[in-house]
Amino acid sequence: MNNMPLAYGLAMILFAVGLYGVVCKKNAVKIIISLLIMENAVNLFILLIGYRKDGIAPVMVKGQEASEFASMAVDPLAQAIVITSIVIGLSIVALMIAIAIRLYDRYKTFDTSKMKDLKG
């Protein structure tokens, strides 16, 4: 478990990279990619919370003691959360891409700084 703080830190750095991209990039596609990086950083972080060194997959086989199983398996709840959040993230990204394509139809560009019909 010695490397865990390092792994948490790396997930946080990935999160910060994504945030930088969303805030600073002007291209709609790059913004979408940055948001995906942020989402995946969080997914990674959740998986790390449930991680256990040399743990087994959380599937109980016949004849296994419940207490023994609990002491060996990684946390299944974290994995369930990640699956749900991937599905939600997918729906958001699909909608974003759809809107970005429609925006391209109207403006003939992905550059968000050129979309200035709304002020402020």
Added chain:
Amino acid sequence: MNILPLFILIPIGAAFALSTFDILKQERKKVLVSNITAAAACLALTVLAVMQIGKTGTFEMGGWSIPIGISLVLDGFSAPVLVITGLVSLMCAVFSFSYMDMYSGREKFFSLFLLMVAGMNGLVLTSDIFNLYVFMELAAVSSFALVAYGTMKEELEAAFKYLVLSGVGTVFILMGIALTYGHTRNLSMVFIYNALSSGSAGSGMYLAAGFFMVGFGIKAALIPFHAWLPDAHPAAPAPVSAMLSGVLIKTAGIYAMVRVLFLLFAADLSVASMLLRTLGVLSLMIGVLLALGQWDFKRLLAYHSVSQMGYIALAFGIGTPLGIAAGLFHLLNHSVFKSLLFLNAGAVFYRTSTRDLRDMGGLNAVMPVTGYTSMIASLSIAGLPPFNGFWSKLLIIIAAIQAGYLWLGLWAVLGSILTLASFAKVQRYAFVGEIKDKFKEIKEVPLPMAFSMIFLAVLCVLMGILLVPGIRAVVLDGAAEVLLNPSNYIRIATGGMP
């Protein structure tokens, strides 16, 4: 029979039924059937919610008890919010009967609309923080599609901005949930209370609270995070703006924020309250100052939403039972008068096709219902007696002074005066005075639109009675009991057992 799951099942079921109405060939039939289904679903939700006032209850989804399963919990905080969600969505649905004639695809519109309602009801009722996130996304994704509904330049740009900022908010909330789970090893609110009340909160919890604060701050459009709201709310069709400003930013923003912050800091509320008060005062003042300079009717209303959200955050931040009751009261009142104002703006747009206040003028002469209901709503949001906005602002100011925050009371009064100035401008330019020649021929809006505006205006006048002691004890005081005293919440959520 336990009716709590119906609050989610009815709108989701109706939404899926609506999406099959595409097989009807005639457009007229399609519109009629969609209208009836949506209104019936919203009416059922409203009636069910009104029946739940003052009651408490819990429902274990799938028969699994916590912490293995997820349970829905009805308490003194969620019941009034459910009622207002049902009521505002019913009125917006009725308004859409005529207003959405401008757009095509009625059944798809109502399908998205009801999915949004289902998401909001679910996040109000759930007692599991990850489930709260899932329902919040259900409401948010349908609202993105509704903002982009017109698919013109303006709508698409606003929807993209809304999507990106809201997506960032979502990711922050998820990170907060991850940190909370890592610290307490539980997602159920009851068990998080238990885990946190025994040990010290620790720095991990402050980090989680910071992530939650940013995430819910974006969803609630409190001031440093407000940039998406003044674009997204005006761009949407009027009934959708009314839903977004009226209930979505409250349930997904303030309600969820208060629930989670009061949960994480159950042992010591001072930090959470201080944060809420600071954000509240900032939003309240900056929001109203930005609103003063606007000429776009709906954009002005959107900035006022930011400002009024500040009032609500401030009231919850006071942290006394009176402050929480005042915050809840203002939340309910703001839902009513802000959705009414957005519907008024929609009615004006329906007849004149303009949102610029300088192009209007003297509309009272040709559109009396719209004119006078907007007068009631304006006086209400500005906080003049005897309308509902006055009573809740008075309660907030009394609560602030009682708790020793004289300055907060002063800011609240100042914000209220600036709001009055801003709405005096709206009335002066849009509704009173000489009518312009090009508008002399227009008529009052059709009956469904007029009906929902009149109904909400009547509510604006009548909601002051929530302050009558007997009614107040049932409707407003229940929130403080569960928020300030977690043991009450645990008792309700576990079905009365200790």
